Amino acid sequence: MKLLVIGSGGREHALAWRLAQSPRVQKIYVAPGNGGTANAPLLENLPLQDTDALIAFARDEKIAFTVVGPEAPLAAGIVDAFRAAGQRIFGPTQAAAQLESSKDYAKAFMQRHGIPTAAYQTFTDPQQAKAYIQEQGAPIVIKADGLAAGKGVVVAQTLDEALQAIDHMLGNDGAFGAAGARVVVEEFLDGEEASFIVMCDGQHVLPLATSQDHKRLQDADTGPNTGGMGAYSPAPLVSPALHNRIMREVIQPAIQGMAHDGIPYTGFLYAGLMIDQGPDISRPLKVLEFNCRLGDPETQPIMLRVKNDFTETLEHAVNGTLDQAEIEWDRRTAVGVVLAAAGYPDHPRKGDAITSLAPDTDTCVTFHAGTAIQDGQLRTSGGRVLCITALADSIRRAQQAAYDAVNQTLFEGRQFRRDIGWRALNTSKRHD
Ligand code: AMP
Ligand code: GLY
Numbered sequence: 001m002k003l004l005v006i007g008s009g010g011r012e013h014a015l016a017w018r019l020a021q022s023p024r025v026q027k028i029y030v031a032p033g034n035g036g037t038a039n040a041p042l043l044e045n046l047p048l049q050d051t052d053a054l055i056a057f058a059r060d061e062k063i064a065f066t067v068v069g070p071e072a073p074l075a076a077g078i079v080d081a082f083r084a085a086g087q088r089i090f091g092p093t094q095a096a097a098q099l100e101s102s103k104d105y106a107k108a109f110m111q112r113h114g115i116p117t118a119a120y121q122t123f124t125d126p127q128q129a130k131a132y133i134q135e136q137g138a139p140i141v142i143k144a145d146g147l148a149a150g151k152g153v154v155v156a157q158t159l160d161e162a163l164q165a166i167d168h169m170l171g172n173d174g175a176f177g178a179a180g181a182r183v184v185v186e187e188f189l190d191g192e193e194a195s196f197i198v199m200c201d202g203q204h205v206l207p208l209a210t211s212q213d214h215k216r217l218q219d220a221d222t223g224p225n226t227g228g229m230g231a232y233s234p235a236p237l238v239s240p241a242l243h244n245r246i247m248r249e250v251i252q253p254a255i256q257g258m259a260h261d262g263i264p265y266t267g268f269l270y271a272g273l274m275i276d277q278g279p280d281i282s283r284p285l286k287v288l289e290f291n292c293r294l295g296d297p298e299t300q301p302i303m304l305r306v307k308n309d310f311t312e313t314l315e316h317a318v319n320g321t322l323d324q325a326e327i328e329w330d331r332r333t334a335v336g337v338v339l340a341a342a343g344y345p346d347h348p349r350k351g352d353a354i355t356s357l358a359p360d361t362d363t364c365v366t367f368h369a370g371t372a373i374q375d376g377q378l379r380t381s382g383g384r385v386l387c388i389t390a391l392a393d394s395i396r397r398a399q400q401a402a403y404d405a406v407n408q409t410l411f412e413g414r415q416f417r418r419d420i421g422w423r424a425l426n427t428s429k430r431h432d
Contacts, residue, residue, distance in 0.1 A: 001311065002027045002061055004046070006054070006078065007069025008034045010338075010369035010387040011296035014303040015067060016043050017365065022311040029063070035354075035378050036368025036386075051078050055085045064311075065090060065318045068267075071293050075101040079267070090318050092267035092292045096258060099269070099290040103145045103184045106290050113257035115250055117287045118187040118274075126170040132185055133162045141189075144169050145182035153225060155188065189274040189286055192423065194235045195298045196246050196271045199313070200255055202264035204322035206313070207247065209305055209329050210235040211298040212423060217345065219419045226345045227384060230420030232335040232395065233301040236427040237275060242285075246273065250287055266317075268294045300367050300389040301334030335398040336389035337406050337420045341370060341380045342413025348383035352412045357386075358405035364390040366405065380411055395424045 001024050005016045013036050016028045020042040030037040031054060033045030048054050051073070058066055066082060068074055068091035077094035091097075098105040110117040122145065123129035133140055142165040144152030152169075156162035169183050193215075197208045211233040217223035238246070250271050258265040270291035276283040294302075303310075307328040316325035341348040348370070357366055357378075367389060370382020386409060390401035399421045406416060 001025060001064040002029070003311070004029045004031065004054070004058055004063045004066040005069060006031055006066060006073055008032050008037075008369075009069060009296050010336075010367040010384065011294050011299040012069040013037050013040075013367040013369070014300040014365075014387075014389070015069065015294070016040070017367065018303040018306055018310050019314075022309045024309065024311055029057075029061070034368045035371030035373045035381070036366070038373055051076075051081050054078075055082055055087055058082070058087045059085070064088065065314065067091070067314060069293065069296075071097065071100050071291065074267070074292055088318050090267060090314055092265055092269075093263070095263045096265050096267070097292040099254075099258075099265075100292040103143045103289070104182060107184060107186075109254075109257060109261075110287060113253050113260075115253050115257070115287055116285060118189050120184050120186040122182055122184050123170070124182050126166050129166045129170060129183060129185055130163055133159065133166065136185070136187075138162055139188040141186040142166065142169065143184040143186060145184055155225070189288070191274045191276040191284070192237055193288065194238050194273050194275060195231070195295050196238070196251070196273055197294060197298065197302070198251055198269050199317050199322060200265045200267060200269055201317050201320045201322040202259070202266045203255075203320065205247075205251060205255055206317070206322045206325055206327065207243075207251070208268075208327065209233045209302050210238040210243070211295065211302055212237065213295060213298055214417060214420055217340075217415070217417075219417050220422075224345055226340070228295065228297045228338065229340065229417045230335070230337045230387075231295070231298045231301050232333060232398070232421050232424055233298065233305055234333065236395075236424050242275070245285060246271070249285060254290070267292060270295050270298075296369075297336045297338055297384075297387045300336040300387045304334040304336075304365065304389050304391050305330040305332070330391060332391050332393050333395045333398045333424070334389055334391045335395065335402045335421050336367070336387045337402045337416055338369075338384050339386045339388065339406065339409060339411075340384050340415045341382065342415065344383040344415060348380075349413060350379070350381050352380040354378040354380065354385070354409075354411040356408060356410040358388065358408040363392065364388070364401050364405050366409065385411070385414070395421050399425070
């Protein structure tokens with residue numbers, strides 16, 4: 001079979017890489033792809049972005065089904081367009097993608113369906129937003145209402161910071177453009193985050209392995225928020241009992257809520273959770289955000305752990321038979337470390353030559369994101385450049401293997417965290 005993956009990030013490279021292991025696969029096109037998907041076995045980049053051109057390609061090449069990685073084409077309605085043209089595709093419709101594309105929609109949805117989330121109010125007027133913030137006090141969280149690549153959130157520790165964020169998002173400097181026309185001001189939640197991603201076919205749900213991301217740029221969770229600087233799977237924080245609670249209190253109400261609202265959810269659904277660090281299972285569990293797609297970089301360690309033929313899993317998802325699907329997980333731990341370009345996240349520099357890459361092995365793979373081949377030379381072409389992902393029988397060994405490969409990977413100005421996996425390491429120490 002031939003498949004089409006839409007996107008150009010590390011998430012899409014990892015997905016295409018896993019799908020390419022299937023004996024059923026003849027070719028996987030990645031549109032537009034990156035410097036890694038340009039050269040990998042069975043993968044081919046497709047320099048198309050326009051939805052009509054992609055649909056024509058899928059039809060002409062008899063693509064078995066298409067999978068969409070990033071949120072922007074989903075929010076623009078690519079799934080609706082493919083379906084209208086009779087092409088099979090896995091992802092949420094434009095209406096369903098609002099769970100991610102509008103924070104205000106997502107918050108109202110959660111409230112309506114009893115899904116636990118932080119208290120909030122939505123504002124368009126900066127003065128009203130500021131008055132509310134003064135009343136609530138700091139810390140407090142300000143979110144631009146629209147897609148902002150994980151960078152539209154300010155966790156303000158002080159009132160000053162919060163008020164500045166309002167000026168930035170609603171004021172005249174217009175830093176967020178249309179996305180900043182509305183802001184959600186939200187209660188600050190303390191605790192530990194986990195990423196809980198499931199597949200849905202409109203009716204049935206199949207959870208993927210759990211994972212944890214590292215949002216801040218620098219070690220010890222300091223520095224600015226980013227799209228994610230590294231991830232691991234599984235997340236030891238999510239015990240079997242907590243897993244059941246998340247399914248019962250978050251995932252099932254979300255899927256049923258969407259169906260109830262007349263917008264059946266198909267695609268990957270990602271719940272970003274904040275879990276209070278108390279000792280007992282009844283501790284507060286709240287949804288920070290829904291994403292209508294796989295996480296990046298969470299997908300990289302998750303895909304390294306899939307043992308079965310993932311084309312079959314996706315086929316069930318596209319056919320509406322996810323109740324018959326199972327995923328076989330490697331019991332080992334996978335850790336992915338992101339190497340970002342100089343200047344990321346604000347002003348990533350492009351064009352640095354990547355002069356050395358670690359060789360891929362069965363248990364360590366370099367997934368590409370912001371890379372491109374220019375005149376035969378692999379160069380940086382985006383904020384997050386590579387995600388080096390390793391699998392081993394403990395978090396410590398997976399971390400060591402990933403960092404050994406990081407040390408062999410060279411480009412000018414590379415930035416990476418040296419502590420990816422620290423929370424899991426603490427949890428495993430507690431259990432020793
Ligand atoms: P979001 O895009 O909504 O997930 O926000 C990005 C990041 O900001 C999250 O992963 C958290 O680290 C942080 N964050 C978002 N909302 C809150 C909140 N209510 N309290 C504390 N931190 C938050
Ligand atoms: N890594 C966080 C996200 O994909 O939104």
